[in-house]
Amino acid sequence: MNALSRVQINLLACTLLLGCTQVLSQDFEPLPKSAAQQGDTDEKIALGKKLYFDPRLSATGTVSCNTCHNLMEGGDDGRPTSMGVDGLTGPRNAPTVWNSVFQASQFWDGRVPTLEDQAKGPMVADVEMGMAGHDQVIGRIQAIPGYIRKFESVFGPSDAVTIENAVEAIAAFERTLITPDSAFDRYLSGDKVAMSDVQIRGMELFESTGCTECHSGPAFNGWQPGSDGEFVEFPRITDSTFVKKYDLISDLGRSNATGDRSDDHYFKTPTLRNITLTAPYLHNGRVGSLSETVRLMASTQLDAELSDDEVAELVAFLSALEGRFPEIALPRLPSRLGESVLQQPEAAKGFGDATGH
Numbered sequence: 041m042n043a044l045s046r047v048q049i050n051l052l053a054c055t056l057l058l059g060c061t062q063v064l065s066q067d068f069e070p071l072p073k074s075a076a077q078q079g080d081t082d083e084k085i086a087l088g089k090k091l092y093f094d095p096r097l098s099a100t101g102t103v104s105c106n107t108c109h110n111l112m113e114g115g116d117d118g119r120p121t122s123m124g125v126d127g128l129t130g131p132r133n134a135p136t137v138w139n140s141v142f143q144a145s146q147f148w149d150g151r152v153p154t155l156e157d158q159a160k161g162p163m164v165a166d167v168e169m170g171m172a173g174h175d176q177v178i179g180r181i182q183a184i185p186g187y188i189r190k191f192e193s194v195f196g197p198s199d200a201v202t203i204e205n206a207v208e209a210i211a212a213f214e215r216t217l218i219t220p221d222s223a224f225d226r227y228l229s230g231d232k233v234a235m236s237d238v239q240i241r242g243m244e245l246f247e248s249t250g251c252t253e254c255h256s257g258p259a260f261n262g263w264q265p266g267s268d269g270e271f272v273e274f275p276r277i278t279d280s281t282f283v284k285k286y287d288l289i290s291d292l293g294r295s296n297a298t299g300d301r302s303d304d305h306y307f308k309t310p311t312l313r314n315i316t317l318t319a320p321y322l323h324n325g326r327v328g329s330l331s332e333t334v335r336l337m338a339s340t341q342l343d344a345e346l347s348d349d350e351v352a353e354l355v356a357f358l359s360a361l362e363g364r365f366p367e368i369a370l371p372r373l374p375s376r377l378g379e380s381v382l383q384q385p386e387a388a389k390g391f392g393d394a395t396g397h
């Protein structure tokens with residue numbers, strides 16, 4: 041609703057006040073080149089990076105954040121739905137962690153507001169990293185002397201190894217996972233040959249078809265700095281043929297988080313940055329190609345049927361949103377001298393429990 045009224049205001053501004061080109065640029069904004077917060081020191085970021093890549097934070101010692109949010113590629117896992125410890129699969133597609141700082145809430149249903157709160161979830165989710173509880177996570181970290189030293193150096197000597205501090209470090213690292221300087225960003229900043237003609241036509245079509253009603257702002261997800269999470273109905277046109285074909289109704293979305301029936305089938309608008317890298321698509325990962333997803337979106341959200349040429353132009357435009365990825369060197373993880381962390385007395389118990397063996 042809010043998004044709709046914003047578009048109407050834009051149209052009004054277009055006719056009454058401003059040149060339409062200026063209105064166009066309101067919907068299109070470059071990605072910020074930094075998302076660092078005060079206190080995100082290099083040392084804290086480096087600790088967060090170690091934790092992000094460390095599979096020992098999972099029950100089986102095999103699954104890290106990077107397993108499902110692979111930073112060597114699109115920041116996702118390329119699977120319809122993710123596979124965690126013991127090959128267990130969850131119900132939803134893994135969104136990319138690239139640029140996840142640029143959204144007002146986390147998860148498809150926006151059930152947590154911050155990256156810090158988000159990072160607490162996967163370690164103890166049965167189908168993800170499968171730890172019995174945060175105490176067990178902290179126990180694992182405390183069994184590795186190198187980690188204790190790092191935590192104390194970043195957070196001070198007393199009671200440094202806590203879940204709050206661990207997720208603070210992970211979130212600081214995630215705030216570095218941004219991809220500015222895409223062809224589209226360079227085009228916006230005045231480099232008129234950064235995008236091809238077909239990409240420019242796709243950009244115009246993206247706006248005139250109405251995609252920007254939801255996919256607006258620097259990350260194409262409706263987010264603006266400081267904005268609250270907004271959710272939109274998906275599918276909005278429930279008799280679209282795509283609804284049945286890809287089972288777009290069994291996941292109730294936002295209402296799972298709020299318990300409010302009027303939130304049934306509401307979802308967060310996801311970012312379209314680097315969208316060419318993160319197939320398959322949608323919350324259930326059911327749609328394998330970007331062109332089919334674009335066709336589906338037009339049908340389920342805008343009641344519009346696109347020609348093959350229009351789909352191709354939109355996809356060409358979306359490919360211009362692929363950004364510049366920071367170089368990430370694999371971190372060295374602190375290890376134990378000749379002792380297993382997975383078979384610590386207390387960890388061994390959780391190991392057995394969590395895997396059900």
Ligand code: HEC
Nearest residue numbers: 104105108122123124132133134135140146147148162168
């Ligand atoms: C087993 C696979 C798996 C692992 C391991 C995992 N995630 Fe995720 N992650 C997912 C899935 C699936 C979702 C979406 C779940 C939902 O929306 O209900 C998600 C959502 C997210 C989001 C929200 C992104 C958005 O656009 O809403 C972030 C951020 C994230 N994970 C970071 C992490 C971090 C940090 C870790 C490690 C502590 C981690 N994940 C471990 C699968 C995984």
Ligand code: HEC
Nearest residue numbers: 251253254272274307308309310321322323333337338341
């Ligand atoms: C009314 C709001 C709205 C409109 C209009 C809209 N979208 Fe979306 N879009 C969403 C939502 C919500 C989702 C997430 C759907 C889900 O939960 O699976 C989404 C998902 C997507 C995805 C898949 C993202 C992913 O990570 O899997 C693409 C691609 C996309 N939209 C492109 C478009 C294009 C192109 C248009 C215009 C033709 C458009 N959208 C119009 C709200 C909208």
